[in-house]
Amino acid sequence: MSNRFIDADGIYGRIPHSGAMRLLDAVVFWDERSIVCAASSHAAPENPLRDNGALSSVHALEYAAQAIAVHGSLLLPEGRNSKLKLVYVATFREVEMHPGALDERQDAALSISATRVASLPNGWNYEFSVASQDLVLARGKTVVVAPGAAT
Numbered sequence: 001m002s003n004r005f006i007d008a009d010g011i012y013g014r015i016p017h018s019g020a021m022r023l024l025d026a027v028v029f030w031d032e033r034s035i036v037c038a039a040s041s042h043a044a045p046e047n048p049l050r051d052n053g054a055l056s057s058v059h060a061l062e063y064a065a066q067a068i069a070v071h072g073s074l075l076l077p078e079g080r081n082s083k084l085k086l087v088y089v090a091t092f093r094e095v096e097m098h099p100g101a102l103d104e105r106q107d108a109a110l111s112i113s114a115t116r117v118a119s120l121p122n123g124w125n126y127e128f129s130v131a132s133q134d135l136v137l138a139r140g141k142t143v144v145v146a147p148g149a150a151t
Contacts, residue, residue, distance in 0.1 A: 003029050003030055003031055005026060005027065005028060006026060006027035006030075006070075007025075007026055008022060008024060008025055008026060010027075011024050011026070011027060011037075011066075011070050014069075014070055014073035014074070015066065015069040015070055015073060015087065016086075016087075017066060019048075020046060020047070020048040021048060022041075023039055023041045023042075023047075023062065023063055023066055024037045024038070024039050024041075024063070024066050024067065024070070024112070025037075025038050025039050025040055025041070025109070026038050027067075027070060030070075030071060030074055032075070032116075033115055033116050034071070034113065034114060034115040034116065035067055035068075035070060035071040035074070035113070035114050036111060036112070036113050037063075037066075037067040037070065037111075037112040037113075038109045038110065038111060038112075039063055039109060039110040039112060040109050040110070042055055042059075042063075042102050042103045042106070042110055043103055043106035043107075047103075049062065054101055054103075055101055055102040055103040056101060056102060057097045057098050057099070057100065057101060057102045057137055057138060058097065059102050060097065060102055060110075060130040060137050060138035061089075061092060061095070061138065061140075063110060063112050063130050064112055064114060064126075064128040064129075064130055064138070064140075064142070065087075065089050065142070065144070066112075067112040067113075067114050067128070068114045068124070068126050068128065068142065068144050069087040069144070069146075071114060071116065071126075072087060072124060072144065072146050075116075086146065086147055087144060087145070087146045088144070088145055089142055089143070089144055089145075090123070090142075090143040090144065090145045091142060091143045092140055092141070092142050093140060093141045093142070094140050094141050095138065095139070095140035095141075096136075096138065096139050096140060097137065097138045098135060098136065098137045098138065100137075102130075102137060104132070104135075104137075105132040105133065105135065108132045108133045109132070110130055110131070110132055110137070111130070111131045111132070112128070112129075112130050113128065113129050113130075113131075114126045114127070114128040114129075115127050115128075117141075120143070120145075122145055122146060122147050123143060123144055123145040123146055124143070124144050124146075125141065125142070125143055126141065126142050126143075126144060127139075127140070127141050128140060128141075128142060
């Protein structure tokens with residue numbers, strides 16, 4: 001496994017998001033258990049998750065889901081197609097969210113961290129957090145399912 005930097009084109013060559021839903025800027029670290037991504041799209045006025053100009057903290061879950069999907073694609077065996085065609089969140093649990101808006105700190109990038117705590121047939125259990133500088137905006141646990149990506 002590697003911990004090399006991956007830019008946005010590398011990320012979205014691995015997961016099926018496109019256009020304005022490409023929320024992540026880069027993978028800044030990854031290994032077999034975890035991933036850390038950076039994002040600045042929370043500050044973009046054209047962010048498609050905005051409602052009446054505001055970006056709710058609940059959308060931190062989408063940032064975490066994209067980071068987890070990228071990590072899952074990086075865990076695929078060598079020689080296999082590295083793009084996951086279908087990945088979905090089965091559950092979010094024990095989610096805690098900061099009461100403010102996700103774009104409360106527009107001058108600072110988001111740091112999205114996820115750690116795989118268990119492998120399941122065709123999926124993974126993760127713990128995640130989304131932070132801006134010293135402020136944790138969301139954290140929790142999730143089960144992600146990727147049919148055809150046997151672990």
